[in-house]
Amino acid sequence: MSATLDDLDRRLLWALQDDLPLRERPFAVLAARLGVNEDEVLQRLRRYLAEGIVTRFGPFFQVERMGGAFCLAAMAVPEERFEEVAATVGAFPQVAHNYRREHALNMWFVLAATRPEGIAEVAWAIEDAVSLRVWLFPKEREYFVRLRLRP
Amino acid sequence: MNGEALFVPDERDRALMLATQAGLPLEARPYHALAERLGWAPEEVFARLARLRAAGVIRRIAAAPNHYALGYVANGMSVWDVEDERVDEIGRWLAEQGEVSHCYRRPRALPLWRYNLFAMFHARERSEVERAVAAAAVRLAARFPGAVRAHEVLFSSRILKKTGVRLDF
Known part of the structure; x- marks a missing residue:
């Protein structure tokens, strides 16, 4: 594509x-x-x-600077439930993006919240909605890179 | 994350962020268009955007390209199980590799998940990502003997959602 x-x-x-x-x-x-x-x-x-060549044009917010948080999260979704769970997860406005990856943990998404507690809250809400465990992988440290894609 | 005091946006900062989070108006004078939408003077839009940028709340005003549409169809999340004492050194080294877009230290989730270092690799083909990760592993082993216990690459096979963040400011 x-x-x-x-x-x-x-x-x-x-x-x-x-x-x-x-x-x-x-x-x-x-x-x-x-x-x-x-x-x-x-x-x-x-x-x-x-x-869809560019998904958005505008300011990139660093919500951590305002006390907010991003968090990588993953779930092990049974194959037969994959579409249904993807739709449910995608409907949460706090889910910024979501990728399928080939691993036992096969759904990886990013949660965003304006307060640090918001991450756990939305993770619980997702667990509740899909009855699956959400594993959280918060960043403990960022090593700075600035990749630009060469079109 | 860092020692700087948090930036506390006021009502008008929040209104400005809300008005731009779906994107900037694509007009010749986008900041004026924004001011008009908000019912503000353009000077205030410029002043507040400049302040948010100086405070690090706005990293940059730019395009978020769709990796797939640009041909970067292979996106591999490389994950590494690295000695805790050396993870920062190794993380800094990995972040400097040309194909890496993000590099983070994250907690393990044992026994399911042993990896504590994540580096996202992008390329036009899966085999290119595999080559780059393998080359990094070889160089890491030479440079930091014994520090890397295992690594793996998780390829994305589908984008399920990509909207950028929509926050309730």
């Missing part, structure tokens, strides 16, 4: 992973750097969102 990208798409998608300037016309700044016009940048960005 790889998207078909031209050379400008590749350069633009690379540049869009950088911090957008806090300027009146930030896309014009970006466009000038790439040697295209502002409208071209905006039209392409809208297309990326419509086609």
